[in-house]
Amino acid sequence: MITLENVSKVYHTKSGDVQAVNNVDLKIEKGEIFGIIGYSGAGKSSLIRLLNGLEKPTKGTITVAGHRIDTIRGAKLRQARLEISMIFQHFNLLWSRTVRDNISFPLEIAGVKKQERLKRVNELIKLVGLEGREDAYPSQLSGGQKQRVGIARALANNPKVLLCDEATSALDPQTTDSILDLLVDINKRLGLTIVLITHEMHVVRKICNRVAVIEAGNIVEQGEVLELFRNPQQQITKRFLNQDSEPEETVEQLRAHYSDGKVLKLSFIGESTEQPLITNLIRHFDVNVNILQGKISQTQNGAYGTLFIQLIGENSVINQAIAFIEENKIGVEVIENE
Structure with a gap:
């Protein structure tokens, strides 16, 4: 055309x-x-x-x-x-x-x-x-x-x-x-x-x-x-x-206010938005999961979204949980304290 x-x-x-x-x-x-x-x-x-x-x-x-x-x-x-x-x-x-x-x-x-x-x-x-x-x-x-x-x-x-x-x-x-x-x-x-x-x-x-x-x-x-x-x-x-997603000041606030464990930014695309991720994390790993904020939006070709969570527990277990999230084709970014 x-x-x-x-x-x-x-x-x-x-x-x-x-x-x-x-x-x-x-x-x-x-x-x-x-x-x-x-x-x-x-x-x-x-x-x-x-x-x-x-x-x-x-x-x-x-x-x-x-x-x-x-x-x-x-x-x-x-x-x-x-x-x-x-x-x-x-x-x-x-x-x-x-x-x-x-x-x-x-x-x-x-x-x-x-x-x-x-x-x-x-x-x-x-x-x-x-x-x-x-x-x-x-x-x-x-x-x-x-x-x-x-x-x-x-x-x-x-x-x-x-x-x-x-x-x-x-x-x-x-x-x-x-x-x-x-x-x-x-x-x-x-x-x-x-x-x-x-x-x-x-x-x-x-x-x-x-x-x-x-x-x-x-x-x-x-x-x-x-x-x-x-x-x-x-x-x-x-x-x-x-x-189109979270403002930079939100990330800065998360760094400042949630110092225990690790704060993760999760990125969901397509079918991954439909997974019971939080349920699976609690079920399989000895960690506490604190949902901080999130948003799922629709495109013409499917859904995408971001979710900020805090994982509290042993560092080795948290790392196992992160690996589990990645295996499920969900993007993970650790929000490090500066």
């Missing part, structure tokens, strides 16, 4: 050349939700602009929904963009138009007849959950409702690809989750390929099948979301994962 081969983008400025995207290779399959995560200035926005033809690559080839986006121009590019739609962080709605008229706008541009437009708009309003708000103006809508209008408008021409540029960054956590749930529903109902640009690992974890991590214009790591949680290779990936 989407293929990038050896794609680079260099901006020529008065102060010198800026390498925004550097030799990127990506393949995104039809119907998947693919995340591209990176911090500000990493090259995310440049990459998404290359995907819809707003920018041309300095080198490399870009194919989206069967179109060579890096070479086509004019009418052919406009036609291709009917199949490549986009939603934005700040909604980009027409403030003088109602919800219905905003959604109808791309159909008007495409020359769709009025009755057909009205039918399609009503379908989309129902799809995104905006019944009863058809005649409201953007100023009368919440942030989540505005983004639902943006999504409906992006779907008006039945695109094959939906590009999401920081689509939830301006929303509160609860509204973010509702929009992400909507995107998953749309993906399943329509078989739409979704590319999601973000700096929030929570967003990637919740809805993406696969993810690429971008840093300084380079894709430094990519793969299935669950596999990245299981085995992150790059330091920047680990930073994103920490952002």
Whole structure:
């Protein structure tokens, strides 16, 4: 569905050349939700602009929904963009138009007849959950409702690809989750390929099948979301994962307050989240187990979680318990006192 081969983008400025995207290779399959995560200035926005033809690559080839986006121009590019739609962080709605008229706008541009437009708009309003708000103006809508209008408008021409540029960054956590749930529903109902640009690992974890991590214009790591949680290779990936789990101050507090025995950080992936680990530890080893805190979260490909526990007992027995945990394919990190 989407293929990038050896794609680079260099901006020529008065102060010198800026390498925004550097030799990127990506393949995104039809119907998947693919995340591209990176911090500000990493090259995310440049990459998404290359995907819809707003920018041309300095080198490399870009194919989206069967179109060579890096070479086509004019009418052919406009036609291709009917199949490549986009939603934005700040909604980009027409403030003088109602919800219905905003959604109808791309159909008007495409020359769709009025009755057909009205039918399609009503379908989309129902799809995104905006019944009863058809005649409201953007100023009368919440942030989540505005983004639902943006999504409906992006779907008006039945695109094959939906590009999401920081689509939830301006929303509160609860509204973010509702929009992400909507995107998953749309993906399943329509078989739409979704590319999601973000700096929030929570967003990637919740809805993406696969993810690429971008840093300084380079894709430094990519793969299935669950596999990245299981085995992150790059330091920047680990930073994103920490952002989505326990804060650093929590680890420091655990070091300071629990000095007896050993404090362990356990990492669960997939089926390991379903094991009765604590019961087995108590049953097989002469140790006291103190549960300090924990969290299990779901991804599109399975569950992952972290659990902090304190083991109190003979040092040799504690080491045997740690070996037992590792044998059960659960990650173990001993939180040492500094």
